[in-house]
Amino acid sequence: MVAIKQQIVSQDVMNKRSYGHGNPCKYITIHQTGNTSKGADAQAHANIQSRLNPRQASWHYQVDDKEIIQSFPDTVKCWHAGDGDGPGNTSSIAIEICINSDGDYKKAVQNAAKLTKYLMDKHRLGIDKVKQHGDWYRKDCPAQLRHGYKGITWDDFITMVKGEAPAIKPTEKPTPPSKKPSGTYTGNSIVDYLKSIGTNSSFANRAKLAAQHGIRNYKGTAAQNLDLLNKLRAGKPAAQKGDMKTNSIVDYLKSIGVDSSFANREKLAAKHGIKNYTGTASQNTQLLKKLRG
Numbered sequence: 482m483v484a485i486k487q488q489i490v491s492q493d494v495m496n497k498r499s500y501g502h503g504n505p506c507k508y509i510t511i512h513q514t515g516n517t518s519k520g521a522d523a524q525a526h527a528n529i530q531s532r533l534n535p536r537q538a539s540w541h542y543q544v545d546d547k548e549i550i551q552s553f554p555d556t557v558k559c560w561h562a563g564d565g566d567g568p569g570n571t572s573s574i575a576i577e578i579c580i581n582s583d584g585d586y587k588k589a590v591q592n593a594a595k596l597t598k599y600l601m602d603k604h605r606l607g608i609d610k611v612k613q614h615g616d617w618y619r620k621d622c623p624a625q626l627r628h629g630y631k632g633i634t635w636d637d638f639i640t641m642v643k644g645e646a647p648a649i650k651p652t653e654k655p656t657p658p659s660k661k662p663s664g665t666y667t668g669n670s671i672v673d674y675l676k677s678i679g680t681n682s683s684f685a686n687r688a689k690l691a692a693q694h695g696i697r698n699y700k701g702t703a704a705q706n707l708d709l710l711n712k713l714r715a716g717k718p719a720a721q722k723g724d725m726k727t728n729s730i731v732d733y734l735k736s737i738g739v740d741s742s743f744a745n746r747e748k749l750a751a752k753h754g755i756k757n758y759t760g761t762a763s764q765n766t767q768l769l770k771k772l773r774g
Contacts, residue, residue: 500558508573513623540575546588562617569617594641686738
């Protein structure tokens with residue numbers, strides 16, 4: 482593993498961007514930055530934290546293809562999991578994997594896997610304690626790992642953490658999340674089907690979809706999942722009203738369990754006849770109206 486460089490934030494930053502000390506370090510939460518800009522590497526993200534992140538967010542480590550930088554001590558309760566004072570923020574260590582376009586993505590993931598194993602050993606944690614951001618809060622993160630970007634899935638990452646070599650062919654070029662075709666999955670997994678159409682596949686959202694399609698007391702059984710899969714494939718999904726008060730397209734998509742990333746909004750905009758989507762306020766308002774209509 483590459484050496485861990487410490488760039489611990491000041492006490493003032495720690496006071497303003499964390500719940501302070503007391504993290505029992507029961508879990509390790511994996512994130513990906515979502516920033517593909519050139520230069521958005523570990524040092525850039527560490528600098529953002531040192532200068533007081535303008536967002537109400539913080540994390541312990543940032544990792545790229547060349548280095549690992551620590552910004553907060555493991556024992557600090559950072560703001561990264563989206564669950565307030567829940568277990569994600571207050572009892573886990575956060576790792577952000579950089580996805581900058583000028584970096585070696587696979588190497589960054591490998592470095593993050595080695596850091597994860599190091600922290601597991603340090604805090605005596607099992608592999609079951611390694612979590613995704615999406616396990617704590619309804620968010621498609623770490624998005625690239627969840628969608629198998631560059632041939633590396635979440636299962637491959639866990640395999641790396643275990644110190645095993647995942648079966649990844651160097652020449653494979655799987656479609657990244659934003660380009661994944663809609664509804665082309667032909668198997669019998671409801672989770673994989675929902676992922677193929679850019680929809681939240683968590684148990685909570687499946688229960689919501691099941692209720693909308695007349696499947697009562699959803700427990701996630703094989704029979705219920707197959708029934709739900711068949712209903713979703715049969716035709717137009719049941720109407721999802723979602724949050725009818727919000728004027729935010731991101732919040733609305735979250736309220737109906739749909740991926741709210743820019744890539745998916747761009748895809749939805751194209752489907753609804755909104756050309757050259759760049760995420761402007763007027764385009765977002767137009768898209769929101771079309772989705773609600």
